[in-house]
Amino acid sequence: MTDIVIAEFMDESAVAEHLGDFSVQYDPKLVDEPQRLLAALTDCRALIVRNRTQVRGALLDAAPRLQVVGRLGVGLDNIDMPACAARGIRVFPATGANDLAVAEYVLCAALILLRRAWFSSAEVAAGGWPRMKLIGQELSAKQLGLIGFGAIARLTASKALALGMRVAAYDPFVASGDAAWSGVERVELPVLLATSDVISLHTPLTSQTRHLIDSSAITQMKEGAIVVNAARGGVVEEGALLEALRSRRLGGAAIDVFENEPLSASAGAAWRDLPNVILTPHIAGVTVESNIRVSEVIARTVRDALNGT
Numbered sequence: 068m069t070d071i072v073i074a075e076f077m078d079e080s081a082v083a084e085h086l087g088d089f090s091v092q093y094d095p096k097l098v099d100e101p102q103r104l105l106a107a108l109t110d111c112r113a114l115i116v117r118n119r120t121q122v123r124g125a126l127l128d129a130a131p132r133l134q135v136v137g138r139l140g141v142g143l144d145n146i147d148m149p150a151c152a153a154r155g156i157r158v159f160p161a162t163g164a165n166d167l168a169v170a171e172y173v174l175c176a177a178l179i180l181l182r183r184a185w186f187s188s189a190e191v192a193a194g195g196w197p198r199m200k201l202i203g204q205e206l207s208a209k210q211l212g213l214i215g216f217g218a219i220a221r222l223t224a225s226k227a228l229a230l231g232m233r234v235a236a237y238d239p240f241v242a243s244g245d246a247a248w249s250g251v252e253r254v255e256l257p258v259l260l261a262t263s264d265v266i267s268l269h270t271p272l273t274s275q276t277r278h279l280i281d282s283s284a285i286t287q288m289k290e291g292a293i294v295v296n297a298a299r300g301g302v303v304e305e306g307a308l309l310e311a312l313r314s315r316r317l318g319g320a321a322i323d324v325f326e327n328e329p330l331s332a333s334a335g336a337a338w339r340d341l342p343n344v345i346l347t348p349h350i351a352g353v354t355v356e357s358n359i360r361v362s363e364v365i366a367r368t369v370r371d372a373l374n375g376t
Contacts, residue, residue: 068110073119074098078362083368105129113369121146135372137365144272159368165352166362172351173295176321177265180293207231211265216241220269222351224251233260260287272299282307291318297351300325319343323351
């Protein structure tokens with residue numbers, strides 16, 4: 068009998084330290100082998116996943132004893148929360164454990180895209196010297212626009228302010244009197260789109276936020292603006308973003324998340340050869356350090372939940 072199934076990668080030292088009293092099946096390949104995963108869930112009481120495992124439908128049906136789901140991250144759109152609630156299954160995200168990694172990714176991506184030099188290595192190594200076409204812009208004094216103003220966005224804002232940026236944010240769910248607005252301008256979405264040099268998304272994927280950044284929203288952006296999406300793929304209408312990048316209506320984009328992950332070869336073909344794009348495989352929140360923090364949080368939480376503490 069297996070108490071805990073871990074279907075995606077996790078820091079193994081956290082597993083050994085906190086889950087050693089349980090029977091654990093740790094196999095990060097399970098996420099890519101649906102039938103083996105379903106078979107592994109027959110007796111388990113806890114399931115630990117990242118963002119790729121779809122905790123819904125057939126998976127939940129295959130796990131009649133499931134009590135706890137630990138999410139190695141913060142997004143919950145891959146988990147059927149109403150179905151879990153109806154079954155009395157408790158779901159625990161690793162809130163706060165990867166905030167720093169995402170904040171650093173956002174600002175790193177903005178710096179790289181503004182400087183325009185990130186793709187020059189091969190040309191310089193081949194004897195080229197493309198100085199004039201690589202003269203970029205400084206981050207300081209640019210406006211960072213944050214769509215969503217939760218914990219990650221607030222940490223991003225504090226680091227952007229330290230770099231000399233101006234910061235504006237849109238979030239209708241954060242009260243105007245909240246102390247978090249200190250140093251950050253609270254604006255409506257059309258104003259943010261029209262005035263920001265760098266726009267970073269920090270919203271969950273809901274029916275209200277799906278395709279929030281569509282062709283209409285992009286039309287409202289400053290010409291040459293940069294978009295960073297390390298939130299959820301469905302928040303951006305990918306076709307509209309691609310067109311704006313091809314036409315140079317936008318100055319660049321860093322995309323860490325996609326509507327369908329992993330990105331297929333055919334879908335990826337549309338992004339190839341764009342000199343103003345950085346594509347990464349949903350790793351904004353994953354660093355050596357954040358993986359340790361996230362794993363520690365979830366291992367302890369799952370342990371305590373199964374022990375009833």
